[in-house]
Amino acid sequence: MxxxxxxxxxxxxxxxxxxxxxxxxDTLADAARRAGYGYIELPLFEDTTLFARGVGESTDVVTKEMYxxxxxxxxxxTLRPEGTAGVMRSVIEHGLDRGQLPVKLYYNGAFFRYERPQAGRYRQLQQVGVEAIGVDDPALDAEVIAIADEGYRRLGxxxxxxxxxxxxxxxxxPAYRAKLQEFLHGLPLDEETRRRAELNPMRVLDDKRPEVQExxxxxxxxxxxxxxxxxxxxxxxxxxLVDLGVQFVENPRLVRGLDYYTKTTFEFVHDGLGAQSGIGGGGRYDGLMAELGGQEYSGVGFGLGVDRTLLACQAEGLTVGDQARCDVYCVxxxxxxxxxxxxxxxxxxAAGVRVDVAYGGKGLKGAMKAADRSGARFALVLGERDLEAGTAQLKELASGEQRAVALDSLVDEVRAAVAERR
Structure with a gap:
């Protein structure tokens, strides 16, 4: 072993x-494609300073969680802990903002954060994200939120x-920051939390400890x-959002875990996941591009957790994805x-049918068991007598119905049978 x-x-x-x-x-990404977002493939690791400056020195991501x-x-x-800073770096480096605005991009892949592993919270997490850069338009903020909502609803x-x-x-x-800091100075906060309040007091509002929340x-x-x-x-x-038919609730205490957010901020929550209820979120980040050396362009985007969304589907009892490996199993x-x-x-x-074959010289009984395990709808059986007759036997596994198909037209007949049952 x-x-x-x-x-x-x-x-x-x-x-x-x-x-x-x-x-x-793919469903979450397809919602972005239909809204005109083009795909960007990002490096798995980048200069550590990019994330320190882009994500924020006071965040848990930078201070505790980066690989x-x-x-x-x-x-x-540093292994990328999130996608927005990398996208912004790429837009600046390659001059993507010198064309039509907004620059609309989507991405997916693995991101890395050193956290205590628990259900729905992983050290390698999978996300689908979008970024729309270069236009400060409330309608664009609403579009981004609606794209995510559409992806979730298409999953059921x-x-x-x-x-x-x-x-x-x-x-x-700035005025609010001063007012909040004044309030926090009067609280018996621990030393680490007090340091955080000096760097970014709004991060204290995001502290999940019950005693701090109180x-x-x-x-x-x-x-x-x-x-x-x-x-x-x-x-x-x-x-x-109302015009788009997107239902939402206002949460004035919502604070995202990254420093770059301004104006519109949002989170997608599913209570079926328990304490780790967030399945995605995002917002607008008006000063990030300039902070990383680019134009004074604004941006808005989201990151949706693929792992957590899958758990949310399971919590609702949804069957997501065809678990059958093939349509036809050849024996x-x-x-x-x-x-x-x-x-x-x-x-x-080549005709678009998913097909597997019973390799390794299995007997008929073992091959038919393998056909059942594959999830195939049909088994295509060919023996010596069939060869002599110029036919093969096409058996529908669920019903047991079987019919002969001519070898000369086998591809067309089997393809038609599969299409009829889809």
Whole structure:
């Protein structure tokens, strides 16, 4: 027996359950494609400073959770903990913002955070994300939220809710920051939390410890101190969401875990997941591009957890993904029959039919058991008598119905039978 195991806190997906993972990932990404977002493939690791500056020095992601290493050239590199900073770096580096605005991009893949592993919270997490960069338009904020909601609903989810708020802009946040810090100074906070309050006091509102939540219950809220422009932006976002038919609830205490968010901020929550109820979220980040050396362009985006969304589907009892490995399972009885069926399998695959073959000289009984385990709808059996007759036997496994199909037209007949049952 192997002594090797997967690293702690990293989920693995393999058949048949991996079919659901693929459907969740691809469904969420397809919602972005239909809204005109183009795909971007990002590096798995980047300069550590990119995330320190882009994500925020005061965040738990930077201070506690990043996988950082020194490469052979002596450079400090970090496995990507999130996608927005990398997308922004790529847009700046390759001048993608010199064309039509907004730049609309989507991505998917693995991200890495060193956390205590628990259900739905992994050290290697899978996300689908979008970023729309270069236009400050409340309608674009609403579009981004609607894209995520559409992806969830296409999966069949109905138990999620969308929480929204505004974190203000650079004209109202400084005054609110001072007011919040003044409030926090009067609390018996521990030393680490007090340091966090000095760097970014809003992060204290995001502290999940019950004793801290109780202390900040009466803290001033950003939504009550918005500038005229920020308040108007927020009201327009909500109006566009209503027009799009997207249901939401306002949560004035919502604080995302990353420092770059401004104005519109949102989170997707599913109570079926218990304490780790967030399945995705995002918001607007008006100063991030300039912070990373680019233009003074705004942006808005989200990151949706594929792992958590799959768990949400399971919590609702949804069957996601076709767990059948193939549509047709070929059962050859003898070497001559194998040559004919292997060739037929190639023709069927070229015609868009999923086909597997009973390799290894299985007997009829063992091969039919393998056909059942494959999840195939049909078994295609070919023996010596069938070869003499110029036919093969096509058996529908669920009903047991069987009929002969001519070898000369086998591909067309089997393809038609599969299409009829889809």
């Amino acid at each position: 192997s002594t090797f195991t997967a690293p702690k806190g990293i989920p693995e997906y393999f058949p048949p359950e991996s079919a659901g993972f693929l459907v969740v990932r 950082t290493f020194t490469d052979r050239g002596g450079r400090s590199m 989810l109905s138990g999620h809710r969308i929480e929204v708020t505004s974190l203000g802009d650079n004209t109202c946040r 202390m900040v219950a009466d803290a001033p809220l950003m939504v009550d101190h918005l500038s005229v422009a920020a308040k108007e932006h927020y009201e327009q976002v909500k109006a566009h 050859p009885m003898g070497e001559t029959a194998k040559r004919r069926l292997v060739a037929a399998a190639g023709g069927l695959r």
